[in-house]
Every structure is written in structure tokens, then in C-alpha cells.
Amino acid sequence: MYAAPTVRELVSCPNRRSLTIPSPLSPFSSQRRALSGVSEPPRGLVQEKMTENAAFSQNKVLTIDTMNPNVKKMEYAVRGPIVQRAMQIEKELREGVKKPFTEVIKANIGDAHAMGQQPITFFRQVLALCSYPELLNDNMFPEDAKSRARRILQACGGNSLGAYSASQGIDCVRQDVARYIERRDGGVPCDPDNVYLTTGASNGIVTMLQLLVCGEGASKTGVMISIPQYPLYSAALAELGAVQVNYYLNEDKCWSMDLSELERSLAEARKHCNPKALCVINPGNPTGQVQSRQCIEDVIRFAAKEHLFLMADEVYQDNVYAEGCQFHSFKKVLFELGPQYSNTVELASFHSTSKCYMGECGFRGGYMEVINMDPEVKAQLTKLVSIRLCAPVPGQALMDLVVNSPQPGEPSYTTFMKERTATLSLLAEKAKLTEEILNTVPGITCNPVQGAMYSFPNISLPQKAIKEAKALGQVPDMFYCMKMLEETGICLVPGSGFGQKDGTYHFRMTILPPTDKLKILLAKVKEFHLRFTQQYS
Numbered sequence: 001m002y003a004a005p006t007v008r009e010l011v012s013c014p015n016r017r018s019l020t021i022p023s024p025l026s027p028f029s030s031q032r033r034a035l036s037g038v039s040e041p042p043r044g045l046v047q048e049k050m051t052e053n054a055a056f057s058q059n060k061v062l063t064i065d066t067m068n069p070n071v072k073k074m075e076y077a078v079r080g081p082i083v084q085r086a087m088q089i090e091k092e093l094r095e096g097v098k099k100p101f102t103e104v105i106k107a108n109i110g111d112a113h114a115m116g117q118q119p120i121t122f123f124r125q126v127l128a129l130c131s132y133p134e135l136l137n138d139n140m141f142p143e144d145a146k147s148r149a150r151r152i153l154q155a156c157g158g159n160s161l162g163a164y165s166a167s168q169g170i171d172c173v174r175q176d177v178a179r180y181i182e183r184r185d186g187g188v189p190c191d192p193d194n195v196y197l198t199t200g201a202s203n204g205i206v207t208m209l210q211l212l213v214c215g216e217g218a219s220k221t222g223v224m225i226s227i228p229q230y231p232l233y234s235a236a237l238a239e240l241g242a243v244q245v246n247y248y249l250n251e252d253k254c255w256s257m258d259l260s261e262l263e264r265s266l267a268e269a270r271k272h273c274n275p276k277a278l279c280v281i282n283p284g285n286p287t288g289q290v291q292s293r294q295c296i297e298d299v300i301r302f303a304a305k306e307h308l309f310l311m312a313d314e315v316y317q318d319n320v321y322a323e324g325c326q327f328h329s330f331k332k333v334l335f336e337l338g339p340q341y342s343n344t345v346e347l348a349s350f351h352s353t354s355k356c357y358m359g360e361c362g363f364r365g366g367y368m369e370v371i372n373m374d375p376e377v378k379a380q381l382t383k384l385v386s387i388r389l390c391a392p393v394p395g396q397a398l399m400d401l402v403v404n405s406p407q408p409g410e411p412s413y414t415t416f417m418k419e420r421t422a423t424l425s426l427l428a429e430k431a432k433l434t435e436e437i438l439n440t441v442p443g444i445t446c447n448p449v450q451g452a453m454y455s456f457p458n459i460s461l462p463q464k465a466i467k468e469a470k471a472l473g474q475v476p477d478m479f480y481c482m483k484m485l486e487e488t489g490i491c492l493v494p495g496s497g498f499g500q501k502d503g504t505y506h507f508r509m510t511i512l513p514p515t516d517k518l519k520i521l522l523a524k525v526k527e528f529h530l531r532f533t534q535q536y537s
């Protein structure tokens with residue numbers, strides 16, 4: 001009934017002539033082009049390059065043919081061919097090449113600071129103090145920032161952010177994370193020993209998948225992931241050689257999870273692999289939905305009944321905008337369902353400094369909490385993280401500030417709350433604006449952006465455009481997004497990069513650009529869509 005995009009479809013690039021000939025080591029090397037289906041440059045140049053590449057690869061131990069084939073299978077659309085081309089166009093603009101636009105507007109990646117969001121003052125003050133403790137004598141820093149910095153530094157080896165920490169993470173930070181989880185979950189207890197500080201959520205997710213995946217043939221581990229999905233999951237599963245088991249979110253019901261679809265997906269997967277885990281992203285990326293409490297209960301009961309390990313990606317837990325929507329953590333709901341579930345269902349949940357009101361992606365802070373993990377497996381997990389030494393200590397310090405933010409009565413409280421509220425309110429406004437404007441465009445249908453940082457509208461493409469894209473060996477929404485980039489300078493990610501129901505087309509657009517830029521962007525999307533539809537009808 002459904003078809004996931006092939007690797008070729010995911011990476012094929014419509015702009016034949018504009019790709020430069022890169023070095024043999026670049027991701028656009030001729031071998032990689034051949035692998036990915038990216039179209040070829042002129043023949044003479046290709047032959048010259050192939051000879052050069054062959055000479056270059058001669059006697060190499062590690063070549064494109066001998067390297068890990070699983071790595072070659074990995075794809076990450078968020079930084080894929082469209083983004084590569086966008087960067088090239090930016091360079092061309094700087095060099096004075098004439099285009100129908102003067103700047104590239106990037107709405108492809110959930111990187112808030114790159115889009116102009118300002119950091120939270122208190123966080124940066126404490127991090128500055130931790131990085132350069134001489135500043136503790138400076139009167140410009142408030143006392144609560146100083147005391148927080150002293151506490152973090154004391155917990156660091158040698159009073160320095162530059163020392164390795166314990167592999168599971170700095171002790172007092174894990175304790176603060178545990179207290180935060182308890183407050184968030186209305187008092188459900190959290191043992192700091194179940195908390196691992198990670199290099200962003202990505203690292204925690206990949207680590208858990210590493211623990212889960214094993215077996216060969218029909219006993220190979222299957223992992224259920226939503227479609228559309230955040231492509232870290234498909235890439236990590238490809239790297240680990242696991243079986244990706246797709247379950248489809250229901251677009252007609254605002255991207256909710258349907259029990260019947262989970263059952264269908266699991267039953268089909270059991271015919272050819274051993275499904276062991278179910279991953280949920282809530283609030284959702286790329287789809288921007290917030291799952292209801294009922295849905296989370298259903299998923300937990302399903303996981304318990306089917307004996308599945310649950311992975312809850314909750315990096316957008318503060319990014320909830322729509323009225324009537326609320327974030328419910330899987331941990332809280334699990335415990336509220338009673339001991340039958342809270343004592344048995346295995347759960348790993350993930351959080352990060354990269355999203356919410358912080359947007360501090362570059363610090364690579366995050367944590368995961370594991371529940372009901374077999375003690376022997378937990379010992380293996382601790383061993384696994386210890387091999388990588390530790391998560392970045394500045395990221396751990398930042399994670400601490402997120403879970404232990406200024407409290408009423410402290411000098412930084414008012415400013416902190418003002419900044420936090422302003423950021424989240426602005427995101428809520430932009431979520432609404434995006435949905436409203438996109439829904440004025442004939443041929444575009446956008447579900448409410450209830451949370452996270454993205455809209456994922458459905459675009460109807462004329463048959464003629466679909467035919468032309470297919471004739472060029474391209475996925476139609478990649479063809480559409482590449483054309484939009486070339487004509488308007490707007491950089492979006494095609495829906496095919498996240499997976500989608502066969503025969504439907506989407507793009508993912510972040511709501512992060514500043515409001516004035518977002519309005520320009522939306523107006524340009526509208527104009528482009530109308531022109532494209534007319535051109536191909």
C-alpha cells in the first residue's frame with residue numbers, strides 16, 4: 001500500500017548543470033554520484049575525473065568499495081542535496097552572479113540561533129563564568145549566576161570545564177535532571193542513577209539503538225519508527241544494519257498515531273524480522289503535532305502487550321503552542337497507568353539543550369532517562385558510554401541550567417522568565433502565522449503546527465510536473481523544492497526526506513526565521529506554488 005522512498009529518490013538532484021565537479025573525497029565524488037543517482041556532469045570532465053579518482057584510489061585500503069556499506073546507505077535530508085545547492089547559490093550570490101533574488105532564506109533546519117534567536121542571558125553568563133572563572137570577581141555578573149557557576153565548577157574535575165567528567169555525566173547535574181523530571185511529572189520519582197548525560201539527544205538515541213540491535217535474517221532487530229520521521233532514526237538504523245519498521249502517522253487526524261496502524265505495521269514486520277522497539281517523537285518532527293494523553297496511553301499499552309522497548313524523543317517538550325494541547329511525558333503517563341505498566345515497560349526518554357526556548361544546538365547537551373532497564377544491560381550501557389569518555393562538559397553545564405533555572409526571588413529570575421516567555425510566545429505566533437498563510441494557498445494543506453518547530457504541509461503537484469520529475473529520475477517533491485530554491489532562494493526540505501504515504505507530497509519548513517523574514521518567505525512560497533501549478537497544468 002505504501003512505499004518508502006529509495007535511496008536514489010532521496011538524493012537525486014534536479015539541477016544537472018549547476019553542480020560543480022568536486023574533489024574525489026567530497027560527498028559529490030563521481031562514485032557517490034553513481035551510487036546516489038545524482039546526474040552527471042559533461043562526459044569529458046567525467047572521464048578525466050574518473051582517471052584521476054582511479055589513480056587516487058589505487059592502493060588505498062579504504063575505498064568506496066571497501067568501506068562500511070551501511071554508512072553508504074545512510075541519508076540525512078535535513079542537510080541533503082537541497083542544502084548543498086543552497087550553499088552553492090549563496091556563494092554564487094557573493095560572487096555577483098545575478099539571480100531572481102538577493103538572498104537564500106534557509107528554513108530547512110531546526111537551528112534557532114542560526115535563525116537569529118538570542119540566547120538566554122543567564123545561561124550564557126553562567127557558561128562564561130564557568131569557562132573563565134576570573135570573571136567571578138566581576139561585578140557585572142549577578143550573584144545567582146556566580147553561585148551556579150561555582151557549584152558546577154566544584155563538581156568538575158580540577159574546577160575546570162576542560163576536564164573529562166564521569167562517563168554517565170557530572171553527578172550533581174544528573175541529580176538536578178532527576179529533580180527536574182520529578183517536578184515536570186508531578187512528583188513521579190526519578191533516580192539520578194537512571195539518568196545519562198549525552199552529546200545532544202542524537203547521541204543518546206543512537207546509543208540506545210546500539211544496545212537494541214542484533215541478530216541476522218528473520219531474527220534481525222526491527223525498530224518501529226513513525227513515517228514521516230526525523231531522519232536520524234532511519235540513518236542510525238541503516239548504519240547499525242537494523243530493520244526499519246515504518247508506521248504511518250495519520251495526516252487526516254493531525255498526524256496522530258493510530259493503534260490500528262501500529263498493529264498493521266508490527267504484524268507485517270514480524271513476518272521478516274524481530275521488532276523489539278517502538279520510537280515516538282512527541283511533539284513531532286517534521287509534523288509538528290502534539291500527541292494526546294489518550295494516544296500516549298494507547299501506545300504504552302500496545303508496547304506492554306507486544307513486548308516492545310519504548311523510545312520517547314521529547315526534545316520539543318516546551319514547544320507546545322496550540323490551545324487544548326499539552327505535553328505529556330511518556331514517563332509520567334507510564335507511572336499513572338499503574339504498577340502493571342510502571343514496573344514492567346522498558347522506556348528510554350530523551351531531552352536536549354538544542355530545542356524548546358534554549359535553541360542551544362551547538363553546545364551538544366542532552367540527557368536520557370532509562371526506566372525498567374535490566375541491570376545487566378544497564379551495566380553494559382554504562383560501559384558503552386564510558387568508552388566514549390563523556391559528553392561535552394560545557395553541554396552538561398548548560399543542561400544543568402536548563403533543569404535548574406533561576407527561581408522566584410533570585411536576581412536573574414525576572415529576566416530569565418521574560419526571555420523564556422518572549423521566545424516561546426514568538427514561536428507560537430509564528431506557528432499560527434505559518435499555518436494560516438499556507439492554508440490560503442490553493443493546493444497546499446497544512447495541519448495546525450501544534451508544537452515543535454516545523455510545518456509539514458501537503459502539496460498537490462500537477463501530473464505533468466510529477467511526470468517530468470520522474471522522467472528526470474527525481475522524486476517530485478525534491479523536483480519542486482529544488483525549483484523553488486532556484487527561483488526564489490527559499491531552502492526547504494522535501495517531504496520524501498522524512499518518508500510519506502505513497503502518492504502524497506510535502507515539504508518541511510521551520511517556523512524559526514524572524515517574523516518579517518517568515519512573512520516574506522511565506523509570500524514567496526505562495527507565489528511560487530501558484531506559478532508552478534500554472535506552469536505544469
Ligand SMILES: Cc1ncc(COP(=O)(O)O)c(C=O)c1O
Pocket residue numbers: 110199200201202203230232281285313315351352353354361365366
Ligand atoms: C526529534 C529530534 N530528535 C533529536 C534531535 C537531535 O537533537 P540534538 O541536537 O539534541 O542532538 C532533533 C534535532 O533536530 C530532533 O528534531
